[in-house]
Amino acid sequence: MTDTLPDIEVRGQRRREPAEPFPERPEPVVFEGQHAELDPNIGQELDPCADPATALDWNADAAAAEAKREFERRAADMGDDGLYTREWHAYVYQNASGHMYLGPVSYGPPMGGxxxxxxxxxxPDNLIGSVHNHPGGSMNPSGSDWQGFDGLHSWVSAYAGTARADQMRLYIIARDVNDPNSQMSIHVFDKDSNRNSDSPAEDVNPDGQPCP
Known part of the structure; x- marks a missing residue:
């Protein structure tokens, strides 16, 4: 009897372990010659951008990566020590056509946390999530982070429905305080995430790009 391994669900532009590569979109399938008559959609089920359900995570992760780059750009303009000086924040929105974009970027005082x-x-119809950094803290959301997330989830659920609210994501940018050589990375959470402060978080590709 042959043992079969369970399928591992890949969501968005994320990896579970630091040594793993980030997911990539597959190259388009092109049929030529005697195979030219084959269905060009063969294999497209592997493309996260081919299905709106999987494209949502892919594009939300790309927006979080954009937020990190924008935070770093503005921090450099202000003479900060990267994202270690102050806290930055932006919401992620989705318009009626499905395009995701960042709301206004805000920041706190130096060393203010x-x-x-x-x-x-x-x-309630356009909110997808939020992105903020922890200058010197945990890679996981704090109690107040979860409180804010839960409040927005309830608000979206009341006015736009539970299914819409369940699409919300919470992104935290932070380094591993247990590893002095670690860099700022992006971690993603949703309503079903383990809220144990010691639980590992999925790592989002900082170079992530949205679906074309």
């Missing part, structure tokens, strides 16, 4: 999010333009 806090930031007041800018909710301009937020509606």
């Amino acid at each position: 806090m930031v007041t999010p800018n909710t301009s333009g937020m509606t």
